[in-house]
Amino acid sequence: MTAADATTQGGALLVFAILLPAAGILASLALGGRAAERVALGSAPIALVIALAVLVEVWRAGRPVVYVIAGLSPPLGIALRADGISTVFLLTSALIVPAAGLFARAGFATPPGAEDSRKAFAFWIMLQAISAALAIIFVSGDLFNLYVALELLTFAAVPLACVEGRAETFAAALRYLLFALFGSIFYLLGAALLYGAFGTLDIALLAERMRPLPAVTAAAALMTAGLLAKTALFPLHLWLPPAHANAPAPASAVLSGLVVKGSFFLTVRLWFYVLPALPAFGFDALLGALGSGAVVFGSVLALRQPRLKLLIAYSTIAQIGYLFLIFPLGSGLHAWTSDGWNGGLMQVLAHAFAKAAMFLAAGLLYESLGHDRIAKFSGAARVMPLTFLTLGLGGLSLMGLPPSGGFAAKWLLLRASVASGQWLWAIVVLLGGLLAAGYVYRILAPALSSDPVALKAPPRRAGEAIALTLALVAVALGFAPDSFFQLLNIGRPPLATAGLP
């Protein structure tokens, strides 16, 4: 037994991080619709405390927190490991899911005296299921366990996309489900090949035993392709715009802000933690190129969308593209790799908060105006200033203007690409920012005119406050101190050399 597979102090916290939402799901199922809402919202503060406790424990120890399930160490058992990125992502999920939940009370609450509705029941249970699946993805140390978590995430996310029950949402959900299923079956095939080659699927053990074999190349290609389909990286993004744009606003916020990041997180785990010893195949450059394609393609399509929610969904495709620059810029043992690594992860966080805020704001606009057609926004900013402030602040982060998390992310990525002499990625980052400025301007410009506007309903103050808070977090990430980046690097493998000879 090595140091990597013994339960450390605070390891039990990881179990609670998973068990809490899982217990919530069971309790909600048993108690019914009205209670499901209370359970989902009531357990959120506890989840936040657990996420903070894990973060403190990892920071204090300066190394990953480990829990070996049932005391059975890998390769036979499964280890849960939380390193720096796990804790930060756990915390992000513990903040965004309850924010979406609080926002959703207006649409999915069961008023006193009303019958329990299937819609509300499904929404609150699936919201908790997303928390549970993300928690497993962030802390699991076993590739098969992660496969199951990926499937759980899909099974939770697809019903959220079609919880409204309209024909087009079912079609979008079906397309989403099929993309996700093919993604996970290829991931599973890759996992089978890895198990066949090394006799374990534990991430730490695999990294130790990794040798360049043909089976490993095939497995890496299969698993990556599967994960890309789930992350909606261009050109496997077709399912995302209809699924995210037709879902109710709080569901879109979680789907766009968090769910696509789950499979991205796993891609990072695979390339930086399992396969760093794999020799060069140009995979990192390929992923960077696909990401660049996504940035340009998604942004240009976002510029052409007539509806706000579709615009935001296409913007998600573009912003996902930036994430994949972490592979060419964050791998290897160079002076610049920590910039690339920090920038890529900062982009995950900044986009999660900014995009969740923008989808919630789009939902508020839809409620108040009765539509989300950008051309008919004239004058809306005067009557809904907070909502448009949220869109503006979120847009600030998407564009990468200071001060915002998006700026910090893009600045770090730019620094890494300049320092490494990989100028192509710098051009992509700058071009993406310019295009983002274009589509954010498209939302704000008509709204700022002084035309009269008729509101169907006054904006919900509570909803506006939640969306604005998320946008402010995205901005505040721009002031992240050095210690935050040190946290991101705890447990990062020293030789993260994906694609190096």
Next chain:
Amino acid sequence: MSASTIAGFVGAGLVGLGLYALIVNTEPLKKLLAFNVIGNGVFLVFGIVARRGAVGAFPFDPVPQAMVITGIVVAFAASAFAVALMLRLAEESGSVSFDPEGGMGVDQGDEDA
């Protein structure tokens, strides 16, 4: 050629067939069947992996077999879920396609709101 090798080729063949069916068919139900064909290919590969991992008194490595059982359960649940979605879609729109009502699924900005 040993039985394991033949089984391995069959698994690979099933995955290939399923992938082909996924690409050429546009109907959701056929795509779901393609998923199941690929799934069976993958489970077969797991079976071979279990056979090759035999050590000592065990004729098979039990770990991949446990994984296959989990995988089959997950694939079954996924298929049931997909069929349920298709049934609901048929109920709501009268047909099962990714594009209900001839392209109205993704709102292209027609003045209908």
